[in-house]
Amino acid sequence: GYERFKGTGARWMWTNWSQFAHHNAYFRLRFNLKSLMSELRRRAEDERESEKPVLEHIAFEAGRPIDIRLRYPPGRELTLELKGAAYRLRWDGQRYALDLPPMDPGVYTIEILEGGERILKERIIVWRRRGKAEGEPVRIVNGRFVDRDGKPFILLGFAVNHVYHPGFDPPKLRGGWIESAWPNAGERELADWLGFLAMNGINAIRVGLTVYWDGIPGDRGGRADPKIIEALDRLLQVADSMGMKVIPVFYWGPYGTYGFQNEAYDRIFKGKPGREWFSNPEALKLQKGFIGEVVGRFKDDPRVLAWELMNEIRPSMDPVYVRWVDELAEFIRGLGVRNLVKIDFLPRNGADMAVLYGNKSRVDLYGYRGYPIGRSSADLGSYLSAYARYAALTRAVGLVGEFGAKEGEKRRIVTRDAIWLSLLAGAPGVIGWDAGMCDPREFKIAAEVFERIDLEAFKRARAPVAIEVDGDGRDLYEAMRYDLFFQFKGIDYDLILPGSDRKGYAAVLRTKWYDISNWWRLFELKPPRIDIEPIVEVSNGYAASYMMGEGGDPLIIYARNIRDIDRDGVRIRGRTPFRARVRLEGRHVARCYDLDERSVVYEGKFEDELIFELGLTEHDFLLLIEKPN
Incomplete structure (x- = not known):
């Protein structure tokens, strides 16, 4: 391949x-x-959608009637089936309606039938409003997030600056641009969207507090708009009831970006702040006033996963930005706040921004970006896999903080690659962009798989190969080339720093294995010879990445179809026979998920070797292999 x-x-x-x-x-x-x-x-899509059955709401609060409302052309005889019972829907003049008595909290599947044929199968969620939030804030222990109950968890996050209607594929904004902004959405619409995300395994959401062009007021010149405090309180309550954490972002950008402007800052900057936003004492005083008011209202709230200072801080090594991050991080901690502090940044030169903020700033957590990187010869999936391993070398915890793509097929592929290639490389979590570019349904199997793993006891097995990196982040792309090479070989690898322990590795390689004058011709390089028998082998047209615990339990394999790479760096799939061979001593049980069908296509037992074959397909697969109980 x-x-x-x-x-x-x-x-x-x-x-x-x-x-x-x-x-x-x-x-x-x-x-x-x-x-x-x-x-x-x-x-044309809107016209076609009008002919499809769509539930107006999929989230219902416990203790209240279940008011089913269905959009569909009139004059039909429709039946709803739920928990083995059938109910006739009535036309109320605008839509089909059915009122059921209150139900216990949980996820239920309903089916709508017309003339005995199913026209809609949908999951609904009945949620119970939680009381006062109690317990310790989220901590980071040994590179993992630890919840208020003391248990580690994998962060599966999603951006929710806008609320979408979950009944469409892809989802549509719930109303207009301003109306769908999360502070402007009604609680029921908010519950619908968060309930849909929760049913797909998402356990954290990320929202902006100051995005003026989205209708999110936030900072009113050193004070918090009362609307944002009220809206955040409502959001935290609904999210917590759905089992989600929240990452509020104080600033989506500095003054002058995303419509952020008001008289207090105008007097300081006269419309042109530039880098002074990060260093002007008067501006810093106003920023602290706003941040202090918000943090003071929700101090140590366990529903807040982290306070993010800014989205996509400038991709620059200028120390003024690090000083700004440190000053505000220390200001928050000086208020006695124990919640995590986070920063997000754009890529600059490989992973050097991760090294800068991960090692030289005072944040606990940072996020980098996972959008198509615009290099026809650079695979985005390998880039994110290598980046996650590089981030593991920094003091602060790093993860991909946004990813996605607009086109339908790319939207699924980028979401899927970002999730699995990051998590299997050891990342403590991922955060996708909103539903316009990121498919929330891709998170469901990840949530199911990692729910089966005891993260407290899990210890990753040492890879057979190590790649020594300089540690300054600039050799990320060289590590990325190794990553794709090892995916085709079915071999795992670690990134190590100079002077690290090399014992136990069958081979230790350096990143400088190419001619720097021809850096753009990534696939005309001569990779090293590695004489290692792989644990995983997949057929031509597929590449495999895996994460394995000590003793081979568990082993998670992501087999992705990769025929070519497009101009944006996103893989192109092609129909080819799928075959996987796994060599693992002892008795094991295996489960194979078809990630396109979102279903289990194989379950079985094997001893020492598993050979799994399917016919022609362009789908991607996930193999979960565990020792029997």
Whole structure:
């Protein structure tokens, strides 16, 4: 599989540059035509959606009647089946309706039938409002998040600046742009969306407190808008009732970005703040006033996973930004707050921003980005896998803090690769962007798999190969090339720093195994010879990454279909026979998930060796192998 990619980077790089340089007018015309076609497709989709059955609500509060409301053309005889009972829906003049008595909290499956044929199968959630939040805030212990009950957990997060309607695929905004912003949404609409995310295994959400162009007021010039305090209180209550933590982000960007502007800051910056936002004493005083008011209201709240200082802080090594982060982090801690403090940043030069904030700032947690990186020869999945291993070398805990893509197939693939290649590389969690670019249904199997693993007892087995990195982050892309190479070989690897213990590794390699003058031709390199028998082998057209505990229990294998890589760095899939071979001494039980069907396609036992085969497919698969109880 590795040989297939030779030369793609140089070819597409030259093509893109030539087109841009000589056909700029053509690109502008194509952009306008593409926008027009997108609008026409959207209108056609809206027309088609009007013919599909859609539940108005999927979340119902315990103790209240279950008011089922269904959008569907009138004049039909519809039946709802729930828990073995059947009910006739009535037309109320606007939609179909059914009122059922209150039900116990839990997740239920309902089916809508027309003429005996099923037209809709949907899950609903009945939730119970929790009382006062008690317990310790989330901590980080040995690189893992630990909840108020003292148990470690994998963070499966999602951005919720806007509330979507879960009845559509992909989900649609619940109302207009401003109306769907989370502080403006009604509690029922909020419960619908958070309930949908919770049913798909998401256990944390990330929201902005100051995003003016989204209708989120936040900082009013050194004080918190009363609306944001009230809205955050409501959000925390609903999220906690759904089993979710919240990461509030104080600033989506500095003054002057995302519509953030008010008189108090105008007087300081006169409309042009630049880097002074991070260093001006008057501005810092106002920022502390806003942050202090919010944090003081929710001090040590166990529902808050972390306080994030800023989204996508500038990709710069300028020490003024680190000083700003440290000053506000220490200000929060000086208030006696024990919640975690977080920062997010854009990529700059490999993983050097992770090294900067992970080692030289006072934050507990940082997030990097996982969007298609625009390099035809650089696989986004391998980039995120290598980044997660690099982040594990820093003092603070790092994870991918946003990822996604707009197109339907890319949206699924990027979401899936970001989740599995990050978690299997050892990341303590992932946080996706919102439903417009990230598919929340991809989290469900991850939640199910990691729920089966005892994270307190789990200890990752040492990989057979180590790659020594410089530790400054700039050799991330070299590590990424190794990552894709080892995926095709079915071999796990560790990243280590100079001077680290090398005992137990069959081979220790360096990242500098290519000619720097030809860095863009990533797949015309000659990889090293590795004489190691792999634990995992997959058929041509597939690459495999895995995470294994000591003694081989558990072993989680992500087998992804990868025929080629597109211009954005996202893999392209192709139909090919799938075959997996696993060598693992002793008796084990295996379960295989089809990640496209979101179902189990194989369960069985084996001793020493498992050979698993399917026919022609372009799907991705996850194998979970455990020792029998």
